[in-house]
Amino acid sequence: MLIREATREDWAAIWPFFHRIVAAGDTFTYPTDVAEDDARGWWLLAPPNRTVVAVDDTGSVLGTAKMNNNHMGNAAHVASASYMVDPAHAGRGVGRALCEYSLEWARTAGFRAMQFNSVVETNTYAVKLYEALGFTVLGTLPEGFRHPVHGYVGLHIMHRAL
Numbered sequence: 152m153l154i155r156e157a158t159r160e161d162w163a164a165i166w167p168f169f170h171r172i173v174a175a176g177d178t179f180t181y182p183t184d185v186a187e188d189d190a191r192g193w194w195l196l197a198p199p200n201r202t203v204v205a206v207d208d209t210g211s212v213l214g215t216a217k218m219n220n221n222h223m224g225n226a227a228h229v230a231s232a233s234y235m236v237d238p239a240h241a242g243r244g245v246g247r248a249l250c251e252y253s254l255e256w257a258r259t260a261g262f263r264a265m266q267f268n269s270v271v272e273t274n275t276y277a278v279k280l281y282e283a284l285g286f287t288v289l290g291t292l293p294e295g296f297r298h299p300v301h302g303y304v305g306l307h308i309m310h311r312a313l
Contacts, residue, residue, distance in 0.1 A: 152181050152243065154252045157215060164212035165204070168237040169194065176299045178274045180306075181235075187215040193213045202255060205245050207238075213240040216249040218256050221266050230257035230313075234277075244278075249253055250284055258313045270307040278307065286311040 157165070169190055176183040181193070195204050200219035204212045214236035222229035232253040238244045257265050263288075270277055272291060282288075283308035286309040 152205050152207060152213060152248060154203050154248060157195060157204045161193065161204050161212060161215075162195065165194065165215050165235075166190065168239075169215075169235055171238065172235055178271055178277070180296070199260070203252065205249055213237055213243070214245040214249055216253050218253045220262070221268070228261070228263045230260070230262040231267060232257075232265065240288070241253050245282075247280060250280060254284065254311070254313065260312055264310060264312050266311075267307070267309040269296070270309050271298065272305040272307055273301050274297055278309075281309050281311075284311070288310050 159259075170187070173181045173190070174183050179248055181190070189244045194202060194215070194217055196217050196219055200217070202215065202217045205214045206212055209296070214234065216232055218230060218232045220227045220312055221229045225253070225260050230253075234246055234249045254265060267281065267286070270281065272278065289308045289310050291305040291307050293305055294303035296304050298304045
């Protein structure tokens with residue numbers, strides 16, 4: 152798998168699984184009925200932030216990540232990131248590779264830490280992966296997320312020093 156800078160042309164491959172994941176309403180805080188133009192603007196970030204895709208040897212997009220500063224001003228030294236893996240390619244290490252890539256990007260860019268603001272506590276695959284990569288749960292916003300199956304569940308704030 153190769154991880155490379157995302158281009159506007161990659162959006163055609165990203166949007167179908169982006170839309171499917173967001174519409175499911177169980178892992179992201181985006182509106183489930185997000186319009187494609189809004190989604191593109193939220194996901195394809197301009198430098199110095201970054202959006203990447205993971206592609207296989209045929210060039211097919213397996214997943215994507217966006218990386219950015221978590222805050223501005225005197226808190227701009229903390230990075231954040233979000234990841235989406237095409238469900239057709241789940242369980243192949245794409246999410247781990249994207250997360251590891253984003254950690255290295257943040258380190259190289261001079262960030263001192265990475266923070267995830269809204270990890271749905273029932274997204275156990277993500278929580279387990281992030282913990283395996285050194286993140287800890289700093290706190291949980293009780294009932295911060297309305298899950299379509301589990302009702303109101305917590306949102307973890309997760310952190311890792313770089």
